[in-house]
Every structure is written in structure tokens, then in C-alpha cells.
Amino acid sequence: MKQTLIALVEDKPGVLNRVASLFRRRNFNIESLAVGHSEVPGVSRMTIVTDEEELLRRNIIKANLFKMINVIDVQDVTDTPCVFRETVLIKVEADAVTRGQVMDVVEMYRGRIVDVGTTTLIVEVTGEPEKIESAIHVLTPFTILEIMRTGKIAMTRGKVMPRSNGTTRAASNGKH
Amino acid sequence: MAEMKTGAEIVWECLIREGVEVVFGYPGGAILPTYDALSKYKDKIRHVLTRHEQGATHMADGYARASGKVGVAMATSGPGATNMVTGIATAMMDSSPIVCITGQVATTAIGGDAFQETDVTGVTLPITKHNYLVTHIEDLAPTIREAFYIARTGRPGPVLVDIPKDVQNASIEFVYPTEPIELPGYHPPAQATDEDVAAALELINSAERPVILAGHGVLISGAMKELRELAEKGNIPVTTTLLGIGGLPASHPMNMGMMGMHGTPWSNHAIQQADLLIACGMRFDDRVTGNLKTYSPNSKKIHIEIDASEINKNVKVDVGINADLGTVLRQINPGVKRLDRSEWFGKIKDWEEDSNERDILQFESPTLLAAQAIRKIWEGTKGSAFVVTDVGQHQMLECQYYSHDDPYTLSTSGGAGTMGFSLPAAIGASFDVKDREIWVIVGDGCIQMTIMELATAVQENSNVNICIINNGYLGMVRQWQQMFYESRYNETPIYSPDYVKIAEAYRMPGYRVETLEDILPTMKKAQEHNGPVLIEFVVEQYDNVYPMVPAGADLHEMIRRPHPRFEKMEM
Numbered sequence: 001m002k003q004t005l006i007a008l009v010e011d012k013p014g015v016l017n018r019v020a021s022l023f024r025r026r027n028f029n030i031e032s033l034a035v036g037h038s039e040v041p042g043v044s045r046m047t048i049v050t051d052e053e054e055l056l057r058r059n060i061i062k063a064n065l066f067k068m069i070n071v072i073d074v075q076d077v078t079d080t081p082c083v084f085r086e087t088v089l090i091k092v093e094a095d096a097v098t099r100g101q102v103m104d105v106v107e108m109y110r111g112r113i114v115d116v117g118t119t120t121l122i123v124e125v126t127g128e129p130e131k132i133e134s135a136i137h138v139l140t141p142f143t144i145l146e147i148m149r150t151g152k153i154a155m156t157r158g159k160v161m162p163r164s165n166g167t168t169r170a171a172s173n174g175k176h
Numbered sequence: 177m178a179e180m181k182t183g184a185e186i187v188w189e190c191l192i193r194e195g196v197e198v199v200f201g202y203p204g205g206a207i208l209p210t211y212d213a214l215s216k217y218k219d220k221i222r223h224v225l226t227r228h229e230q231g232a233t234h235m236a237d238g239y240a241r242a243s244g245k246v247g248v249a250m251a252t253s254g255p256g257a258t259n260m261v262t263g264i265a266t267a268m269m270d271s272s273p274i275v276c277i278t279g280q281v282a283t284t285a286i287g288g289d290a291f292q293e294t295d296v297t298g299v300t301l302p303i304t305k306h307n308y309l310v311t312h313i314e315d316l317a318p319t320i321r322e323a324f325y326i327a328r329t330g331r332p333g334p335v336l337v338d339i340p341k342d343v344q345n346a347s348i349e350f351v352y353p354t355e356p357i358e359l360p361g362y363h364p365p366a367q368a369t370d371e372d373v374a375a376a377l378e379l380i381n382s383a384e385r386p387v388i389l390a391g392h393g394v395l396i397s398g399a400m401k402e403l404r405e406l407a408e409k410g411n412i413p414v415t416t417t418l419l420g421i422g423g424l425p426a427s428h429p430m431n432m433g434m435m436g437m438h439g440t441p442w443s444n445h446a447i448q449q450a451d452l453l454i455a456c457g458m459r460f461d462d463r464v465t466g467n468l469k470t471y472s473p474n475s476k477k478i479h480i481e482i483d484a485s486e487i488n489k490n491v492k493v494d495v496g497i498n499a500d501l502g503t504v505l506r507q508i509n510p511g512v513k514r515l516d517r518s519e520w521f522g523k524i525k526d527w528e529e530d531s532n533e534r535d536i537l538q539f540e541s542p543t544l545l546a547a548q549a550i551r552k553i554w555e556g557t558k559g560s561a562f563v564v565t566d567v568g569q570h571q572m573l574e575c576q577y578y579s580h581d582d583p584y585t586l587s588t589s590g591g592a593g594t595m596g597f598s599l600p601a602a603i604g605a606s607f608d609v610k611d612r613e614i615w616v617i618v619g620d621g622c623i624q625m626t627i628m629e630l631a632t633a634v635q636e637n638s639n640v641n642i643c644i645i646n647n648g649y650l651g652m653v654r655q656w657q658q659m660f661y662e663s664r665y666n667e668t669p670i671y672s673p674d675y676v677k678i679a680e681a682y683r684m685p686g687y688r689v690e691t692l693e694d695i696l697p698t699m700k701k702a703q704e705h706n707g708p709v710l711i712e713f714v715v716e717q718y719d720n721v722y723p724m725v726p727a728g729a730d731l732h733e734m735i736r737r738p739h740p741r742f743e744k745m746e747m
């Protein structure tokens with residue numbers, strides 16, 4: 001199973017570069033990374049997905065993120081109840097004949113048509129990453145011209161959340 | 177109203193408030209405003225002009241390791257800053273607290289490939305604990321303060337502050353921040369939880385064959401007393417890493433010496449056969465573990481380490497405690513029981529006796545051996561010198577033949593293995609070490625990497641005694657070629673200048689020693705001289721450092737020096 005991490009980071013120049021550089025340097029693989037402002041001014045929120053399977057390595061990734069001065073808090077939410085979402089834009093070939101078929105598929109995935117060209121459509125689908133995969137799979141026979149995915153974003157359910165004052169850090173005693 | 181100050185003045189104001197006494201550096205265009213402002217502060221702070229920015233960083237590092245304070249290096253933008261890279265990486269690998277201040281082109285020019293512009297925060301990102309590019313003068317004082325705080329706390333390390341020229345030239349009302357530093361993302365851990373202490377004690381109090389692995393953390397945390405108490409109270413043998421040397425006196429009966437690639441055979445065997453490892457402030461580097469798959473296979477492991485990302489990184493542990501070592505040992509020691517471990521100590525003794533017979537000092541040699549020379553240096557300094565080594569055979573021989581009874585008396589580049597470290601690091605140390613003689617043990621290869629700093633030593637009249645162990649080779653590499661590349665000595669014989677003449681040219685005393693008898697009298701001359709002295713030791717070219725665990729081999733699979741009773745010694 002993929003590892004999903006939520007990191008709260010200081011909104012300062014170069015922080016994204018620091019995080020990306022850490023993954024490269026330590027030979028960890030990032031599957032996707034989504035970043036944007038959080039509810040706290042000056043604090044950005046990242047959702048990072050890695051392909052690391054092994055628990056000890058996962059803990060090392062988390063500890064390495066913790067260690068960075070600009071990283072305020074990190075939560076490994078892989079095994080925590082979460083809402084996961086990802087949005088994809090898919091440009092497919094569609095003429096007068098196939099347009100209706102594509103629209104049926106989009107309907108099934110509760111997606112939307114956001115642009116109509118004479119021979120193309122742009123489809124927007126939002127949902128769990130598995131749903132995105134499936135939508136892409138089903139649209140493939142229509143000839144996909146472009147795909148743009150946002151990467152997964154995550155939010156824990158209920159009141160479990162990373163702290164923007166960094167107080168959950170102390171728990172990183174190597175056992176997690 | 178507060179006084180107006182320029183960014184350049186603020187740099188010095190901040191350094192002085194941090195208690196900095198000496199800055200090692202080299203000027204240039206982008207840092208010139210700061211050098212100009214130095215005129216106003218010359219009575220409060222000293223600047224040492226080095227001969228290379230690499231030297232400046234090693235000096236800051238050497239000063240930091242000797243004093244426990246933060247060392248400071250300064251350089252200009254572009255090539256000045258990139259020349260610091262090796263020194264910064266060296267400090268990073270060995271957790272040494274230094275602050276590097278570099279000039280940068282003006283903020284308006286950044287990103288435009290201006291003259292001597294290099295993305296220095298980008299270049300040094302992976303080799304600093306943290307770094308900053310200061311783009312607004314109001315951020316300057318708080319940033320320098322933060323830099324010192326980050327460098328010296330938690331797991332120490334290098335911090336770089338890059339200051340564009342226009343920020344140095346700008347002016348602002350200078351108010352030095354006094355409120356405590358609060359960084360939202362930086363909280364060094366403090367102490368162990370009760371459960372951790374209980375879990376560790378359960379393992380310690382039931383172990384039959386425990387070993388303490390003492391690392392650099394012992395010295396950084398200042399936990400020498402606590403380490404000794406754990407060893408003595410629990411009756412547990414100790415082995416140290418290269419940078420852990422001095423954590424327990426070498427002459428302490430429970431100190432087995434150094435572990436790892438060129439460690440003592442008995443400590444490596446003890447690690448392999450242990451049923452408990454208590455790792456104290458160390459990071460299971462490949463040079464101390466050998467093959468991880470077969471490393472200490474039957475032991476439980478306790479790892480006390482201030483850097484959480486080191487726990488379970490290389491070796492999976494049973495109890496990981498992420499906190500300050502001294503604090504944790506003070507929590508653990510009261511619960512440690514003394515067990516009878518005579519059988520375990522007996523075993524260690526057997527391994528030791530076999531090894532002593534193989535000691536090179538037992539052999540007759542027609543030529544002077546590096547090991548003999550280093551043992552004599554130990555004798556001539558009564559084992560109480562502050563020694564700085566470089567990297568290679570002479571470094572490992574220092575660890576084997578110079579016994580350190582006091583902490584903070586050995587300075588050496590461990591994690592990075594940076595050739596050229598010793599001379600500048602010793603010059604840096606000389607600004608703090610006043611109660612001991614400083615001896616540099618350096619190879620003929622290494623000295624030629626930073627030999628230009630001899631000028632700095634003479635300029636500052638540093639009391640450093642520089643011993644060049646001249647074996648005519650990049651000896652450690654030659655040893656690998658001999659052992660693993662069928663003695664094809666490609667590019668390892670190395671030509672040296674006449675070192676006595678070099679000394680003379682730099683206007684310092686220089687001597688050459690070729691026999692064992694000459695060593696002590698020559699050392700005496702150096703000891704009586706105030707200022708730097710150079711002594712060249714002409715030694716056997718083809719001796720090797722034993723034992724040796726080949727890279728990646730099992731820790732107990734050491735290549736041993738042939739036993740004199742069974743085989744003729746081969747060089």
C-alpha cells in the first residue's frame with residue numbers, strides 16, 4: 001500500500017525545494033505531491049504520497065521530514081481514516097458520433113465536461129485516486145490526448161489533525 | 177531611539193553578541209561591505225585571513241570541535257562560497273556546529289547570472305543543517321541569531337547565511353532581538369519516556385553479553401561521566417566509534433578501544449557475539465557495521481540518539497530512544513544492576529591476547545614504521561596532547577597507537593573522510609586549546625591538499641606541531657590496491673617536495689626524522705619552540721593497517737596481520 005503523509009510547512013521561499021531535495025537525496029520516491037495554503041496564515045499544507053512499502057523506511061521518511069527546520073508537523077495518515085481526493089483533467093478525442101458515448105462515461109463517474117471542441121472534449125473527474133484510475137481506463141478506448149492530475153490530497157476524518165504549532169513532533173521517538 | 181546600522185555592521189554586532197571571538201575568512205567583492213565594517217569592531221573580534229575558503233571552514237570546524245562553541249567562517253559569493261563546500265560537508269557529516277557567512281550579489285541581480293553569482297543556498301542545501309538567503313535587512317539579525325541557535329542545538333551542524341551585497345549596504349535601526357527563539361518546526365527532543373527507560377533497563381539487566389557502543393554523541397552531549405557510570409555500574413564493556421574516542425579513557429579497563437573497519441579485533445568480535453548492544457549517540461555507519469545482514473545477529477539493540485531519523489535507519493533496533501544522551505543515561509543509570517559477567521570479559525580477554533601478539537610494535541623493522549612514530553609521539557606528549565589527524569593510514573594508526581584518556585583531545589574527519597582537514601582544523605583549534613600541546617598527524621598526500629595554510633599558521637603564530645608521516649604513497653589507497661587490486665599501484669605513489677625546505681620557505685622550523693631514536697629529541701625541539709613547527713617522518717612505504725574488515729564484509733571477517741609465530745611478517 002502507498003504511504004500518505006500530511007505535512008504542515010512554513011510558507012517560505014524554497015520550502016518545496018527543500019522537501020523535494022530531501023526525497024531525492026535520501027532515495028525515497030515521491031508518487032505525488034500536492035501543496036497549497038492551509039487554514040493558518042503562513043502555513044502551507046502538503047499531501048505527499050510515496051511508494052514505500054516497508055514500515056521502518058516509512059518511519060525514516062517521516063522522521064527526515066520532521067527534522068527539517070521549516071516542517072512544522074507531519075502525520076502519516078496511511079492507516080488513519082481519511083478523505084482522499086484527486087482531480088483529473090482528461091482531453092479525449094470525440095466527434096459528433098462518439099461525443100455522446102464519452103458523455104455517458106463521464107456521467108457514470110459524476111464528472112463534468114469542462115470544454116467542448118470540434119474534435120475534442122475536456123473531462124473533469126474528482127474522487128478517490130482509484131476512481132480516477134478507473135475513469136482513465138474506461139476513457140482510453142476513445143483516445144486520450146492529454147492527462148493532468150493534481151495528485152492526491154488528504155484530510156483526516158474527525159478531530160485527529162496535525163498541529164500548526166508543532167506540538168505533535170515530540171512523539172517521534174523512533175517507534176511511532 | 178535605536179542607532180542606525182548597516183547590514184554589514186549588524187553582521188559583526190550579531191557575531192559579537194553570540195560570543196564569537198574569532199572568524200576565519202577570505203574577502204571578495206560581494207562580502208566587501210562586511211569586511212569594510214570590520215574596522216569598527218577590531219577590538220572586539222578577531223578575523224583570521226586564511227589561504228583558501230576550504231581552510232576557513234575547516235578552521236571553524238576545528239575550533240568548534242575543540243571548544244564546543246560555534247565556529248564561524250566567512251567568504252565572498254561564487255567561487256568563495258563554493259570553495260567552502262568541502263568544509264561544510266565535512267562539518268555536516270560529523271555534526272560540527274559552524275556558521276558560514278557568504279556574500280551574495282545584490283538582490284536585484286539574483287537569478288541573472290551576475291558576476292560571481294552562484295546559487296549558494298541551492299548548492300549547500302543538502303550539506304547544511306539549514307541555510308538562509310537574507311533578502312531584507314530587517315531579517316538579518318533574527319536570521320543570524322537563529323543560525324547560531326540551530327547550529328549548536330539538537331544534533332549540531334553547519335548553517336549557512338547568504339547575504340546579498342545590497343542588504344549589507346542597507347541601513348536600519350538596529351535592535352538586537354532578546355525574546356527566546358521560537359521556531360515552529362524545530363524542537364530538539366529532551367528526555368526519554370518512562371516506558372522507554374523501563375524497556376531499556378529490562379534488556380540491560382538481563383543481558384549476559386552486552387556491549388556499549390559509544391559514539392560522537394557522548395562528547396557532544398558531554399555524557400562522559402554518565403557513560404562511565406553505565407559501564408562501571410552495569411559491568412559492561414565499551415567500544416567507541418572513531419569520533420567517540422575520548423568518551424571513556426583509553427586506559428579504562430572496560431574500554432575495548434575502537435570498533436569497525438580498523439577497530440580492535442576484540443571489540444568487533446564482542447559486537448558480533450553480543451546479546452545486547454547499547455548504542456549511545458552513534459549512527460551505525462557502514463565503516464563500523466560491515467555487512468548489515470550479518471551484523472551482531474543475536475543481539476537485542478537499544479539506540480539512544482538525538483536525531484530520530486537515525487533510529488532504525490541502518491540497523492533495526494528493539495528500543496529506540498530519541499533524546500539527549502546525557503539526560504537519558506541519567507534516567508537509566510539508577511536502575512542498572514551489576515551482574516557478574518566474568519565469562520564474557522574472559523572471552524574478550526582471549527581475543528585481546530591473540531591480537532597483542534600480532535602487534536606491529538612486537539616486530540623488528542629495518543625501517544621506521546608509522547605505528548612506531550605515532551607511539552613515540554604519544555610517549556613524547558605523555559598522551560595528553562590535542563591531536564588532529566588527517567585521513568588515511570596515519571589516521572587509523574593514530575587511533576590505534578595514540579591512546580586518548582581525555583575527551584575532546586582528538587579531532588579527525590570521520591564521516592566525510594576529508595583529506596586536507598588536519599592542518600586548518602588544528603589552526604582553528606589553536607584559538608581555543610591553550611592548556612595542551614597541539615600535534616597534527618598528517619600524511620604526505622593530505623598535507624599537500626591544504627599545505628597553503630602553513631602561511632596562516634605562521635601568520636597567526638599558531639602553536640601547532642605538524643608531523644608529516646611520509647610513506648611516499650597515498651597509503652590507504654595503496655593498501656586497497658594491494659589487497660583488492662593485485663597490487664596495481666596506479667596513481668598512488670605521490671611525489672613530495674622537500675618538506676624541510678618548505679618549512680624554511682614559510683619561515684618556520686622544519687626537521688626530518690628517519691630513525692626511532694631521533695623522534696623524542698626532535699619533538700623536544702618542537703615543544704620548546706613557540707609557534708608552528710614541521711617534522712617530516714620518513715617511514716616504511718609498504719606497511720598496512722591491520723586488522724581490516726574489507727568494505728561490505730562481515731564485521732568478524734577481519735584481515736589480520738600475519739601471526740609472527742606461524743608466518744614470516746610480510747610488509
Ligand SMILES: Cc1ncc(C[n+]2csc(CCOP(=O)(O)OP(=O)(O)O)c2C)c(N)n1
Nearest residue numbers: 568569570595619620621622649650651652
Ligand atoms: C579529498 C579526498 N580525496 C581522496 C580521498 C581518498 N583517500 C582516502 S585516504 C587517501 C590517501 C591519503 O594519503 P596520505 O595522506 O599520504 O596518507 P597515508 O594513507 O599514506 O597515511 C586517499 C587518496 C579522500 N579521502 N579525500
Ligand SMILES: [Mg+2]
Nearest residue numbers: 619620649651
Ligand atoms: Mg602517505
